[in-house]
Structures are given as C-alpha cells and as structure tokens.
Amino acid sequence: MNASLDEKTRAILTACLPVLEADGMRIIKEMYARLLVKQEIRDLFNMSHQEDGRQIEALAYALKAFTRHIDDLSELKNMVERIAEKHVGLNIRPRHYPFVADALLGALADILGDRATSEIMEAWGKAYWFLAHILMDREAQIYHAKEVAPGSWTGWRSFTVRACVKESDLVMSLILAPSDGRPIMRHQPGQYLSIHLDIPSHGVALRHYSISSDPGHETYRISVRRAYKGLASSWLHEKARPGMLLQVSAPSGDFTLVEPMPKSIILLSAGIGLTPMMSMLGALSDAQTRRPVHYIHVTRSPETEVFAEDIPRHAQSGKIRADIFYSRSKPNRIDGAVRRHAGRLSPDWLxxxxxxEATCYICGPDKFVHDMVCILRACGLPKSRIRYEFFGLASVEDLVA
Incomplete structure (x- = not known):
C-alpha cells in the first residue's frame, strides 16, 4: 500500500467525491445491473445481499473510502486485507477483474452523463486497475501460502458432513471431515470456511461460515443460524444430513488473534457472532502463556443461547472470565464460572x-459492532487494538474502512 497514483489522477478523484456522495448508490446499482448479467460472475455473489441492497450500500461506502483516502491509502490496509481474504475464499482470480472494470466504468459514464469527460474516465480507469493490482498481488500471496501450508488446498475440496448438531431452534452445527481422508489445514481461530452449494431450482450459492471449533487437523465445525428468508441457511437446516458432500475452500479471514499475545484480551459478541469466539476461546484456554481473557456475550434469552456448556467449561479452566447478557429475558441458571445478567449490556458497565492495555475482538450484527467500537474508542483504546468482524456486509459506513 506504499505506492500511489499520480498527482493529477488523485486530484481528479478527490474532485469527484461530491458526486460519489450524491450518486454513489446509483453508480454501484447500475454497475451491478451490468455485472450480474454474466452468470460466471453472478454465481460469485450472495444474491440476497443484492435484493436487500446491502451489497450495493457496502461497495458504495468502500468506493467513497477509497476516494477519501486517495492521498494515504495505508488507512485502507484493513479493508484491502478483508476483501482479499473474501476473494480467496470465493476463489476469485485475476480473470474476473476485467468484468468489474467494464461494469464500473460503464456505470460511471452512464450516471455522470455529460460530466463524464475523457479525463475523468481515464482517471477512474487508472484508479480501478491500481486498486485491482493491489488486491491481486495480495491474493496471490494468500493463495501461495495456502499452497504450501500443511493440509491446505486451493479451489474447492469435497467434505463430508460427519454430524449435525442442533444447538438451538435456529442454530445447527455441522461437523465436516475431508472426503479424501487426508489431513486438513489447521485454521487460525476466528477464520471462516467458504461453502459452495448447488441448491435445486436456485443454482449456485456461495456462503461464508465461521469455524466454531478449536484448531485441529481432522475436522471443522461450522454453526449456521437459520436466517429469515435465508436461502442457503434454510437449505442446510432442512437438507444437511450425515454423509452429505459439501464443496469447501480452505480457511480464510483476517479476524484472528494477533501475535505476539497482548497483555490482556476482551472478546465481545452478540447473537451468532459468538461462533468465531468459540474457536478463539478454545485456543486461549489451551495457550501456555497466561493472559487475562474476558469474554462478554449478548443473546436474547436462554432459549437463544448456544454452546451453553462450552462457555462455562472454558471459564472453569480459570483462564477465562465470562459474562452473558440476556437482552430480553432473565437467566434461568446460576453457575460459579459465568456471571449472567438480565437486560442489555450497558455502556457504563462495559x-x-x-x-x-487490552486488545478487543468484536463480532456480531453491524449495529452491535458499531456501538462497541464507539464505546472502546471513547475509553481511549487505539484503533490498532480494536479488531472486529461483521457478518454479512457492513451497513454502517465508518466500519467499512
């Protein structure tokens, strides 16, 4: 991210920022209308995010962030890393980038109309390929790391569902074992798997699911929350059975425990956002170095609570302190290892x-993540010690970058 565009191009992009503020959503909507005509590209997208507008919103935010920080792109290194990891999980390759270039530049020309001068279009062409090459270079590094890592693979690999475990009315865990019987890549706590589904009468659906198991070499566990009108999650809940084959790409994601281990760690999650935290808790419980670890989780009620036995087990080790908040109910159990609270997690309590001196990890719905980040920043924690993952796509602009 040390390279930069030439001064003239940067000046033109900066001058276009008011246009992006006013018409960014229209530009991205038109871009997707052009892009998703091609089935090869359409199959790479979660179409439910197209239908509810979140994909359009997220990319519009990212485009504005890129333009705002055009003079210092180091501010966007986390965004670039997150995108590159997602691309690798979906097996996106350099051949896909020209499709996006044509769609984006065509949309810009269409929405800008007479304002789309040759200078402006040339500047945006340079900007797109500048960012594209940053992403392609980083993705090449990630692909190479997977090629040489023990047990890893590139592309899609067949896994067999070994077991289905009902965690709650809405959450089901799938235990996945490689169909070829060979070892698997030891994932980093916090990473996810990308799953390639071919759903009858719907076609290809690609989804990311956090790995909720401890790092190991034999199986992965993913825990799927059945989303309202969720195509992939509903299909898995209804059809997944032991023996089913799923196509899986190697673990990806940058929401992982940092090294060296910080002086203390706080894990904050809400709802199904606890899935990557379970992997982190397992790793931290097994760690030889002693660091204070505080896990704080928010769920609606005891009925929506998942991994109800795992969290106390980790807390009983003495290495982890745990608090659970029931935002719409009261606790239905008391145990010495976990402090349970009725009502919402309040800013003052947090x-x-x-x-x-803590490093904080946050995962959950966009609003929860945004609120937690704001509280931690107000407490004086620097950005470098606030790490977060949001499920789906961020609908809060300042989380995108």
Whole structure:
C-alpha cells in the first residue's frame, strides 16, 4: 500500500467525491445491473445481499473510502486485507477483474452523463486497475501460502458432513471431515470456511461460515443460524444430513488473534457472532502463556443461547472470565464460572471492564459492532487494538474502512 497514483489522477478523484456522495448508490446499482448479467460472475455473489441492497450500500461506502483516502491509502490496509481474504475464499482470480472494470466504468459514464469527460474516465480507469493490482498481488500471496501450508488446498475440496448438531431452534452445527481422508489445514481461530452449494431450482450459492471449533487437523465445525428468508441457511437446516458432500475452500479471514499475545484480551459478541469466539476461546484456554481473557456475550434469552456448556467449561479452566447478557429475558441458571445478567449490556458497565492495555475482538450484527467500537474508542483504546468482524456486509459506513 506504499505506492500511489499520480498527482493529477488523485486530484481528479478527490474532485469527484461530491458526486460519489450524491450518486454513489446509483453508480454501484447500475454497475451491478451490468455485472450480474454474466452468470460466471453472478454465481460469485450472495444474491440476497443484492435484493436487500446491502451489497450495493457496502461497495458504495468502500468506493467513497477509497476516494477519501486517495492521498494515504495505508488507512485502507484493513479493508484491502478483508476483501482479499473474501476473494480467496470465493476463489476469485485475476480473470474476473476485467468484468468489474467494464461494469464500473460503464456505470460511471452512464450516471455522470455529460460530466463524464475523457479525463475523468481515464482517471477512474487508472484508479480501478491500481486498486485491482493491489488486491491481486495480495491474493496471490494468500493463495501461495495456502499452497504450501500443511493440509491446505486451493479451489474447492469435497467434505463430508460427519454430524449435525442442533444447538438451538435456529442454530445447527455441522461437523465436516475431508472426503479424501487426508489431513486438513489447521485454521487460525476466528477464520471462516467458504461453502459452495448447488441448491435445486436456485443454482449456485456461495456462503461464508465461521469455524466454531478449536484448531485441529481432522475436522471443522461450522454453526449456521437459520436466517429469515435465508436461502442457503434454510437449505442446510432442512437438507444437511450425515454423509452429505459439501464443496469447501480452505480457511480464510483476517479476524484472528494477533501475535505476539497482548497483555490482556476482551472478546465481545452478540447473537451468532459468538461462533468465531468459540474457536478463539478454545485456543486461549489451551495457550501456555497466561493472559487475562474476558469474554462478554449478548443473546436474547436462554432459549437463544448456544454452546451453553462450552462457555462455562472454558471459564472453569480459570483462564477465562465470562459474562452473558440476556437482552430480553432473565437467566434461568446460576453457575460459579459465568456471571449472567438480565437486560442489555450497558455502556457504563462495559467501560468499567475495559483494561486500557487490552486488545478487543468484536463480532456480531453491524449495529452491535458499531456501538462497541464507539464505546472502546471513547475509553481511549487505539484503533490498532480494536479488531472486529461483521457478518454479512457492513451497513454502517465508518466500519467499512
């Protein structure tokens, strides 16, 4: 991210920022209308995010962030890393980038109309390929790392569903074992698997699911929440059975425990956002170095709670302190290892728990992540010690970058 565009191009892009503020959503909507005509590209997208507008919104935010930081793109290194990891999980390759270039530049010309001068279009062409090459270079590095890592693979690999475990009315875990019987890549706690589904009468659906199991060499566990009108999640809940084959790409994602281990760690999650935290808790419980670890989770009620036995087990090890908040109910059990609270997690309570030297990990719905980030920043924690993952696509602009 040290390279930069030439001064003239940067000046033109900066001058276009008001246009992006006013028409960014229209530009991206038109871009997708052009792009998704091609089935090869359409199959790479979660179409439910197209239907509810979140994919359009997220990319519009990313385009504005790129333009705002055009003079110092180092501010976008986390965004670039997140996108590159997603692309590798979906097996996106350099051959896909020209499709996006044609669609984006065509949409810009269409929406800008007479304002789309040759200078402006040339500048945006340079900007797109500049960013595209940054992503392609990083993705090439990630692909290479997977090629040489023990047990890893590139592309899609067949896995067999070994077991289906009902965690709650809405959450089911799938235990996945490689169909070829060979070892698998030991994932980093917090990473996800990308799953390639071919759903009858719907076609290809690609989804990311966090790995909720401890790092190992034999199986992965993913825990799928059945989303309202969720095509892939509903199909898995209804059809997944032991023996079913699924196509899976190697673990990806940058929402992982940082090294060296910080002085203390706070894990914050809400709802199904606890899935990557379970992998982190397992790794931290097994770690030889002792660091204070505080896990804080929010769920609606005891009925929506999942991994109800796993969290106390980790807390009983003495290495982890745990609090669970039931936002719409009261606890139905008491145990010495986990403190359970009725009602929402309040900012004042959280502020009292913050170790100023802690590194914090946050995962959950966009609003939860945004609220937690704001509280932690207000407590004086620097950005470098606030790490977060949101499921789906961010609908809060300042989380995108």
């Amino acid at each position: 502020k009292d728990q913050i170790d100023p």
